Amino acid sequence: MAGTEPKPELLLDIRKLRIEATVFPPGEAPKNIVLVHDVSLSLKRGKVLGLIGESGAGKSTIGLSAMGYGRGGVRITGGEVVLNGRDIMKAGKRGIRRLRGKEVCYVAQSAAAAFNPAHKLMDQVIEASLEHGTGTRAQAEKRAIELFRKLSLPDPENIGERYPHQVSGGQLQRVMTAMALCSEPDLIVFDEPTTALDVTTQIDVLAAIKDAIRDTGVAALYITHDLAVVAQVSDEIMVLRHGRLVEWGGTQQIIKEPRQEYTNALVSVHEITHDEQSPGEAPFLSVKNVTAAYGTGGPKVLKDVSVDIYPGQTLAVVGESGSGKSTLARAITGLLPPEKGTVTFDGRPLANRLADRPKEDLRQLQMIYQMADVAMNPRQTVGTIIGRPLEFYFNMRGAERDRRIAELLDKIEMGKGFSDRYPAELSGGQKQRVCIARSLAAKPKLIICDEVTSALDPLVANGILKLLLGLQKEEQVAYLFITHDLATVKSIADSIAVMYRGEVVRYGPKSKVLAPPFDDYTDLLLSSVPEMEIGWLEKAIKGRRMESAGN
Amino acid sequence: MLNIRRIPIPALVGLVLTALFLFAAIFAPLIAPYGNGQIVGSVWEPASADYLLGTDNLGRDLLSRMIYGARITIFIAVMATALSFSLGAILGFTAAVLGGWFDTLMSRFVDLLMAIPTLIFGLVVLSVLPSTLVTLIMVMGLLDSTRVYRLSRAVAVDINVMDFVEAAKLRGEGTIWIIFREILPNALSPLISELGLRFIYAVLFLSALSFLGLGVQPPDADWGGMVKENKDGIVFGIPAALIPAAAIAALAISVNLVADWILNRTTSLKGGRG
Numbered sequence: 007m008a009g010t011e012p013k014p015e016l017l018l019d020i021r022k023l024r025i026e027a028t029v030f031p032p033g034e035a036p037k038n039i040v041l042v043h044d045v046s047l048s049l050k051r052g053k054v055l056g057l058i059g060e061s062g063a064g065k066s067t068i069g070l071s072a073m074g075y076g077r078g079g080v081r082i083t084g085g086e087v088v089l090n091g092r093d094i095m096k097a098g099k100r101g102i103r104r105l106r107g108k109e110v111c112y113v114a115q116s117a118a119a120a121f122n123p124a125h126k127l128m129d130q131v132i133e134a135s136l137e138h139g140t141g142t143r144a145q146a147e148k149r150a151i152e153l154f155r156k157l158s159l160p161d162p163e164n165i166g167e168r169y170p171h172q173v174s175g176g177q178l179q180r181v182m183t184a185m186a187l188c189s190e191p192d193l194i195v196f197d198e199p200t201t202a203l204d205v206t207t208q209i210d211v212l213a214a215i216k217d218a219i220r221d222t223g224v225a226a227l228y229i230t231h232d233l234a235v236v237a238q239v240s241d242e243i244m245v246l247r248h249g250r251l252v253e254w255g256g257t258q259q260i261i262k263e264p265r266q267e268y269t270n271a272l273v274s275v276h277e278i279t280h281d282e283q284s285p286g287e288a289p290f291l292s293v294k295n296v297t298a299a300y301g302t303g304g305p306k307v308l309k310d311v312s313v314d315i316y317p318g319q320t321l322a323v324v325g326e327s328g329s330g331k332s333t334l335a336r337a338i339t340g341l342l343p344p345e346k347g348t349v350t351f352d353g354r355p356l357a358n359r360l361a362d363r364p365k366e367d368l369r370q371l372q373m374i375y376q377m378a379d380v381a382m383n384p385r386q387t388v389g390t391i392i393g394r395p396l397e398f399y400f401n402m403r404g405a406e407r408d409r410r411i412a413e414l415l416d417k418i419e420m421g422k423g424f425s426d427r428y429p430a431e432l433s434g435g436q437k438q439r440v441c442i443a444r445s446l447a448a449k450p451k452l453i454i455c456d457e458v459t460s461a462l463d464p465l466v467a468n469g470i471l472k473l474l475l476g477l478q479k480e481e482q483v484a485y486l487f488i489t490h491d492l493a494t495v496k497s498i499a500d501s502i503a504v505m506y507r508g509e510v511v512r513y514g515p516k517s518k519v520l521a522p523p524f525d526d527y528t529d530l531l532l533s534s535v536p537e538m539e540i541g542w543l544e545k546a547i548k549g550r551r552m553e554s555a556g557n
Numbered sequence: 558m559l560n561i562r563r564i565p566i567p568a569l570v571g572l573v574l575t576a577l578f579l580f581a582a583i584f585a586p587l588i589a590p591y592g593n594g595q596i597v598g599s600v601w602e603p604a605s606a607d608y609l610l611g612t613d614n615l616g617r618d619l620l621s622r623m624i625y626g627a628r629i630t631i632f633i634a635v636m637a638t639a640l641s642f643s644l645g646a647i648l649g650f651t652a653a654v655l656g657g658w659f660d661t662l663m664s665r666f667v668d669l670l671m672a673i674p675t676l677i678f679g680l681v682v683l684s685v686l687p688s689t690l691v692t693l694i695m696v697m698g699l700l701d702s703t704r705v706y707r708l709s710r711a712v713a714v715d716i717n718v719m720d721f722v723e724a725a726k727l728r729g730e731g732t733i734w735i736i737f738r739e740i741l742p743n744a745l746s747p748l749i750s751e752l753g754l755r756f757i758y759a760v761l762f763l764s765a766l767s768f769l770g771l772g773v774q775p776p777d778a779d780w781g782g783m784v785k786e787n788k789d790g791i792v793f794g795i796p797a798a799l800i801p802a803a804a805i806a807a808l809a810i811s812v813n814l815v816a817d818w819i820l821n822r823t824t825s826l827k828g829g830r831g
Contacts, residue, residue: 339727360726368729378814381720385742398728 017090017192017225018072024084025067025076025249026144035197041067041080042249051192054219056236056257059246060463061434065229067247067515072227073110074102090192100137107134111186115198117178121170128166131185140189153184156221157214176207180214187222194219196228200235204326204490205534212238212536213547231463233272234536236541237261245269261538273538278468278497280475282516288312289450290484291338296347298337298502307333308344309508318482322495322516324531325505331488334505335454337359338486339371369399374415375456378437382429388415388440389425395447414443417480418473418478435466439473446477454486459494471498492535497521504528564818571814578627578808585628589621595774600785601795614786622783628802629804630779631808633694634759640698641755646748650708650736653713664710667703676765681711683771693772697762701755703733712744746823748779753816757809762803780805 025042042064049055057065066549071082074094086093090109094102111134114120121130131153132146141149147166154162157180170178178198186194191352200208200214216239219226230236236243236257243260245252245268253266264270291314298308307330315321323331336342338349340360349356351370357363375381382391392411396402402410419441429437438458445453455474459467475498478485489495493518495502504512506527512519524532533546564572581588590609591597595617602612610619652660670678679696686692716722717740725739764781766772773779778786780801787798 159794341723341727363729365729368727371727373724373727375720375724381724383721383739383743395728398730444724 010102010122015050016048016088017051018047018227019088020045020047020068021087021088022046022073022085023068023071023082023087025064025071025080026083027080040249042071044085045246045249045251046085047244049193049225049227052223053227053242054228054240056240056243057227057229057246058231058233058243059252060231060238060465062248063246064249065246066197067249069197069227069229070112072193072195073106073112075106078356084541104138107191108138108140108189109191110195111189111191112191113179113182113186113194113199114304116202117182117199118175119168120182121178124440125169125490126166127168127170127173127181129180131166131188131374134185135189138189146188149190150184150188153187153218154181156218157181157182157184158210160352174207176203176211179203179211183211183215183218187218187224190222190224192225193228194224195224196230198230201230201232205492205536206530207212208235209534209536209543209546213543216543217241232536233261233464234538234542236277237538237540238536239339245272257540261540278471280498283316283319283500285314285319285515286316289316290352291315291554292350293334293338294348296334296337296344296349298333298342298344300333300342306345307508308337311348311505311510312347313503313510313513315484315486316500317451318478318484319500320478320485320487320498322487322489322499322502323505324489324492324495324502326490326531328507329505330508331490333454333508335456335486335488337372339373339454365399369395369448370451371454371456372448372450372452373456374438374441374445374458376461378428378434378461381441382444384429387428388432391429392425392443392447393439395444399448410447414447417446417477418443433466434462434468438462438470442470442473442477446481446483446490449481450483452484454488456488458487460489467494474498492532504531560677567814568818571811571818574807574811575815578631578804578811579717580626581624582631585624589618591618591621593617593621593625595621601790601793601797611795611797612762613783614790619797620801621765622778623780623801623804626778626780626783627804629773629777630760630781632780633690633697633763633773634756636694637697637701637721637759637763638752638756640694641701641705641759642748644698644754645702645707646741646744647736648702650713650740650744651732651751653710653717654732654735660710663706667706670700670703671707675762679762679766680769680771683766688771688774690773693763693766697759701759701762705748705751705755709744709748712747712804713740716740716743747759748822749823750816753812753819756812760805760808787794 008209010355022044023042023046024040024044026040028036028038030036045068047055057069058398059065061394067077067080070077071087072089074097076082083094083360087095089105094105097105102144121127128147128150131150135141135146135244136143150166154165159165159177159180165173165181173181183199196215200211203211212235212530219239228240229238240257242255243257244254245260245266247268253260253264260269261273264273293311296308296311299306311334312521313321317420323334325331333342337344340356340358340363343358351367356367389411393407396410411425415422415424420436420439423434424432429440432440459470464469471494477483486500487495499516501515502513503510504519504527512525512528519528520532531551533549536542586690596615597618598608598612598616600612600614600616602608604611608618608620610623613619613622652663679700682696683692722735722739725735763779765771767779767781768785771787773782775782783801784798790797814828
């Protein structure tokens with residue numbers, strides 16, 4: 007259809023879209039729930055619209071409806087999806103098949119899971135073009151190589167010969183963008199393309215996507231939950247919540263002068279004030295020159311790491327994936343006995359192996375995990391989960407235990423009624439709160455928080471952070487806060503350790519670590535955190551001194 | 558909480574039949590019209606008002622024999638299944654949690670046992686040992702436990718790497734707590750469906766052994782043994798051998814229907830509350 011008739015200026019026009027799904031609650035009759043309530047949107051040729059909202063807001067569902075697709079039994083039950091001047095809902099199966107991969111393409115969140123591991127990248131990139139007959143194989147490959155170059159992939163001529171497992175996550179996400187662009191579609195749906203990546207890699211991918219969109223003049227729906235990211239690439243932003251439109255406007259307007267309360271909450275989500283505490287006289291836990299590796303003779307995951315934790319304060323450990331931050335936690339807890347070095351606690355060395363530590367030491371060190379839903383036994387009620395440490399460490403039983411459980415539930419801002427619920431009956435934020443209560447129950451001196459907010463929506467994560475800070479004041483507990491999110495670090499840390507490839511490259515009080523002069527890696531890390539500001543991306547890319555490790 | 562109208566029809570059929578078999582097994586001496594070994598008529602009489610299912614190859618009442626047979630069959634199968642489950646599951650979980658040499662040793666030993674066909678292994682062992690109820694149950698239970706071991710180890714290895722198990726280890730919990738309180742409740746649904754299957758295999762295995770003359774010894778008889786006693790009648794068009802055979806099939810199917818239903822109910826993570 008290219009060139010035969012003038013294309014309408016309005017590329018995509020979704021009118022009063024209604025999407026429903028049938029749920030099957032056990033023991034009840036199946037019932038319909040409405041996921042998207044009569045949402046309308048329109049997109050002009052060559053423009054980028056950002057769809058933003060927390061999980062369950064219906065943003066992916068709306069995005070996929072642009073290609074007439076309903077995921078997992080979801081049905082489009084009302085409204086029109088007009089693409090290039092015709093309603094694709096009326097096109098039938100064949101019509102939709104003709105348009106997918108040719109007029110609309112899709113970039114999935116997890117490229118590693120979306121590529122077929124058994125085929126070479128090039129075959130997958132040009133598949134859609136060949137399928138739709140938009141060119142010969144040689145033409146398609148030529149275009150793919152050009153796109154690889156445009157997306158600044160290394161060795162663009164030959165990267166197509168590799169298999170998906172032979173390139174890094176960030177590169178794979180760019181190859182996927184090339185795949186979407188290869189058949190020269192009018193519209194691309196980006197579904198959280200950078201969410202699973204490290205900040206330092208995210209910035210590269212984001213820049214590549216932005217350039218590619220500009221150069222090819224393709225329109226895009228950009229779905230994400232991170233407002234700062236979407237501000238970099240989109241012309242307009244649409245805020246969604248519970249399948250309803252909250253606010254829709256130009257990027258500038260949304261991030262500078264949001265009109266709705268919910269949007270405002272999203273914009274100001276990272277604003278937590280926390281005054282840095284000066285380190286006390288003596289640390290109660292110090293890690294000295296710890297070196298650790300998985301298996302004997304394997305590569306060293308931790309190299310000569312030393313950090314101190316002061317009572318009632320927060321040490322944040324930052325770094326990208328593979329930098330050894332979680333391994334540090336495992337070494338401190340004794341799950342991975344270090345090869346060299348010691349961990350001292352209250353002035354005496356802590357046994358290296360978990361099995362050699364007395365119960366009292368175990369009680370003092372508690373841990374909260376990233377994925378709250380697998381950190382709790384799904385067959386135990388909240389009461390049992392929180393109550394077990396009480397029984398185990400303090401020998402509390404019966405009414406005394408129940409009273410303390412109620413107290414703890416109160417502390418995490420959940421009611422007493424939750425005590426006989428199962429984890430599956432809680433929301434993501436509530437699950438994490440229960441995990442916090444479980445570790446608090448032991449009255450520890452130190453809680454290790456391993457990426458506790460990274461699986462949560464921004465607003466929920468914000469609530470958790472505030473809760474953690476409040477509890478720190480009340481209980482005088484120290485945190486070892488492992489994260490890759492610098493915005494979190496800025497808001498809660500007292501001191502910071504920056505890790506890179508198993509080494510601590512920068513360590514000290516927050517104000518010192520976050521003040522220039524920076525070493526190269528800290529500079530890269532700091533400059534990669536998206537800021538809620540138009541034009542940040544270009545500035546950040548220009549100012550960089552070091553390539554990210556993902557390249 | 559349990560509403561009879563919510564139970565699906567297949568499960569209901571299974572429940573009724575299983576209950577019937579269990580009832581017959583438990584109250585055998587009370588409901589059987591005649592004694593187990595009592596000769597009441599001539600050989601292979603057809604069904605009549607006196608002998609509802611006719612008589613067998615020695616002139617004993619077939620219905621009474623069936624009822625006593627249910628008792629023996631179900632008793633042995635239940636005991637053997639219970640043995641194989643406790644043994645297999647505990648060893649399997651322990652192997653998964655402890656790992657290391659214990660796991661390697663157990664797993665290779667189980668591989669060794671499984672490499673020999675169960676029936677042949679059973680035949681060899683039983684022809685050497687005296688044929689008593691206890692040996693029969695022990696042999697059946699031991700042989701079956703290898704399968705249970707395999708399944709429970711596989712399930713437990715998956716659960717053992719979950720964060721909540723790590724959290725329990727960090728808390729300082731002992732192996733016993735981890736096995737019975739953290740892993741077992743989460744491994745229960747695959748194990749329960751396996752329980753149904755294993756019970757059926759035990760019934761079939763016992764029937765096969767008895768049919769070959771190595772199982773329950775006369776004058777007592779389980780259903781497999783009764784098929785053997787009456788099998789010659791088939792040539793003369795006498796259906797006495799088919800009745801115990803049909804009972805074996807009915808028991809197998811009904812227990813499976815119940816196991817399926819239980820499996821469906823226990824997979825819910827919300828305590829069956831929806």
